[in-house]
Amino acid sequence: MLSEKLKEETKTYHHQTEVALIGRIKAISDKEDYASLLKMFYGYFGGLEKHIDNAIDTSLMDDYHQRRKTSAIAEDLEALNADVPAVAEGGDLPEITSHLQALGALYVIEGSTLGGKIISKMIAQKLDPLHGEALSFFNSYGDDTMKMWNSFKEKMNNQAQTEAEKATVTESANNTFRHFADWIARYN
Numbered sequence: 360m361l362s363e364k365l366k367e368e369t370k371t372y373h374h375q376t377e378v379a380l381i382g383r384i385k386a387i388s389d390k391e392d393y394a395s396l397l398k399m400f401y402g403y404f405g406g407l408e409k410h411i412d413n414a415i416d417t418s419l420m421d422d423y424h425q426r427r428k429t430s431a432i433a434e435d436l437e438a439l440n441a442d443v444p445a446v447a448e449g450g451d452l453p454e455i456t457s458h459l460q461a462l463g464a465l466y467v468i469e470g471s472t473l474g475g476k477i478i479s480k481m482i483a484q485k486l487d488p489l490h491g492e493a494l495s496f497f498n499s500y501g502d503d504t505m506k507m508w509n510s511f512k513e514k515m516n517n518q519a520q521t522e523a524e525k526a527t528v529t530e531s532a533n534n535t536f537r538h539f540a541d542w543i544a545r546y547n
């Protein structure tokens with residue numbers, strides 16, 4: 360099944376992303392540091408979202424517009440009185456010009472809601488005065504996070520049946536992780 364292939368074939372990149380982020384999150388000591396983390400996510404995920412919007416076939420992913428959007432990061436930044444940065448473009452982003460490539464990028468974004476729950480707990484512990492404010496992006500879908508993840512995987516699995524289609528989605532997911540790793544490295 361595609362979701363199993365994706366999990367297996369992207370796990371090295373996931374691990375690298377996790378390691379790079381945990382270091383940054385542990386180093387957060389005030390709201391400015393947290394705003395800088397949000398800006399990093401906004402820039403990359405914001406650019407990615409525009410590409411996905413242009414390529415995704417919403418008749419095949421009918422709840423796409425209800426899924427988490429980078430506007431949540433903009434709201435969190437505004438709650439911190441921080442500026443909303445420009446989004447990534449051009450060579451900073453993977454190529455997403457087909458529905459299958461959009462699915463690969465969306466796999467990465469939707470999967471990040473699982474790690475988001477862990478990140479939001481780490482940030483809330485560090486910045487207690489936030490009292491849960493400015494955490495809407497990392498809180499993901501709250502108690503519905505697993506339900507949303509499982510329904511995403513189910514829809515995605517139905518759309519890439521052949522080996523060639525599965526390879527296209529997997530390559531796009533790995534490209535999405537790889538460009539994000541480069542983006543993160545530039546913020547360190």
Ligand code: HEM
Binds near residue numbers: 373376377467477478
């Ligand atoms: C501190 C950072 C992170 C932590 C601690 C973390 C942790 C996790 C955990 C615990 C899971 C669930 C694994 C499972 O159920 O088997 C997961 C899944 C996933 N995460 Fe992360 N994550 C982090 C950051 C990210 C980021 C930034 C991205 C994307 C850019 C990402 C993409 C994914 C994906 C795609 C999955 C789904 C894997 C699957 O196919 O089951 N994660 N993560």
